[in-house]
């Protein structure tokens with residue numbers, strides 16, 4: 001059995017878990033963000049910890065096919081397409097004329113390689129033993145790890161299941177990884193398609209749609225839902241749609257896809273819609289959601305019952321119905337972000353070993369890395385209206401900020417939502433350059449129960465995008 005890092009290496013090809021060497025205070029299944037942080041948190045409390053990872057390399061979807069590659073791909077798109085520079089140098093400007101997939105993927109591969117080294121080193125430093133193989137429960141305290149090299153049985157006092165998700169496939173969708181592909185396969189594409197159909201306008205579908213559109217690919221976005229990102233601020237979503245249309249994206253919302261296939265004669269892929277229309281393209285990205293990997297764990301042997309979509313149900317401490325088995329990360333569902341998964345892993349371990357903490361839901365930020373970027377924290381206008389809570393808003397437009405001008409973003413804006421009586425900050429919504437960075441200023445003020453007077457009375461570096469908070473606060477105060 002291969003161990004990637006070890007303080008108690010397993011040696012034989014079939015081992016018995018009865019020995020104390022293979023008994024751990026905590027066994028974590030999966031080495032994505034949730035698993036890593038659960039393991040390290042427990043190791044820091046001097047617990048004996050093992051991580052089981054079935055892939056040959058550490059890091060989970062986050063490092064291999066999700067967050068890290070997609071966000072690095074985005075940076076490469078922004079750089080090579082010269083999109084932001086076009087405000088100054090004209091619509092035809094690009095750093096590289098013929099951008100190939102290899103140019104984009106090259107950067108991702110480098111960043112992924114470095115991230116893997118960082119994670120391995122963190123686990124090694126914290127003396128976490130990593131077992132390479134597929135973990136499956138034999139009973140609620142015993143796990144068998146199988147790999148090409150054999151089997152090892154491990155015993156655990158506690159478990160954190162952080163096995164993540166994979167793209168949801170439909171038997172009728174002929175995914176070949178070349179012309180019809182899912183989000184895990186984007187980076188394996190040999191060439192950039194001239195036209196792309198994206199089925200599924202969730203976060204992943206939208207992010208990739210905008211990246212390909214920024215590269216000059218003609219994108220058609222299909223979704224049966226009539227509105228995009230229903231949890232986000234409507235004005236922000238409208239602005240996103242406007243800017244994506246400017247990049248040539250065609251939206252077909254409220255349209256159900258009934259079949260997808262390959263037209264041999266025309267050498268094109270197609271998506272047939274319930275409304276009778278057929279959309280053609282050179283390639284198709286199928287991004288209709290993800291399914292939990294809990295079906296790979298023989299989880300029933302441990303007494304844990306997943307829901308119909310494989311998700312695990314946990315309480316506020318991330319504990320399943322079995323008191324010594326916890327679950328964290330994408331396998332427990334929404335919000336299914338690397339950022340929240342890490343925190344859930346940490347919180348699960350903290351609870352197990354008696355140092356319970358929590359994260360207030362209103363402080364979780366969301367970053368959507370479309371082009372343009374979106375980020376938000378706290379309440380939306382829609383939520384407050386629904387809950388009959390009075391509010392006022394203040395807006396700062398990037399076009400009015402010197403830094404916005406310098407960066408070539410004249411469409412971005414930041415919206416503050418606040419209580420008109422107490423002036424307490426209730427929500428922050430941003431679209432535009434570095435939205436996901438600057439939103440944290442608002443997050444800190446909400447966390448500390450602050451008012452928008454803080455922004456009015458604080459000197460910000462100039463020129464910065466952070467200055468948007470001051471401009472928006474003044475705008476809001478002027479309305480009272």
Ligand SMILES: Cc1cc2nc3c(=O)[nH]c(=O)nc-3n(C[C@H](O)[C@H](O)[C@H](O)COP(=O)(O)OP(=O)(O)OC[C@H]3O[C@@H](n4cnc5c(N)ncnc54)[C@H](O)[C@@H]3O)c2cc1C
Pocket residue numbers: 029030031032033034035052053054055059060061062063065066067068070071133134135136162163164165183204293296297328329330331336337338339340341367369
């Ligand atoms: C295209 C894309 C873009 C994304 N962008 C962002 C973003 O910008 N920001 C953000 O915060 N989030 C983003 N996410 C989400 C983020 O990647 C996930 O939320 C995060 O990876 C979930 O972490 P996790 O630890 O729950 O699971 P994962 O990262 O999925 O890791 C689970 C691990 O468990 C292993 N495993 C599964 N079953 C077994 C088993 N039986 N035995 C052993 N090992 C097993 C798997 O091999 C995998 O390595 C993105 C996701 C995708 C797909």
